[in-house]
Amino acid sequence: MVRDPIDAASQTPVPQQRKPRRRAAKTHQLPEDEE
Secondary structure, X not given: OOOOHHHHXXXXXXHHXXXXXXXXXXXXXXXXXXX
């Protein structure tokens, strides 16, 4: 599976970028709850 170093580096930012994306979803729910 890990054939090139680029593959391993590409898989690392994937999960790291998903974490901040979930935080943005929480912020979107905050204003929706206020309405």
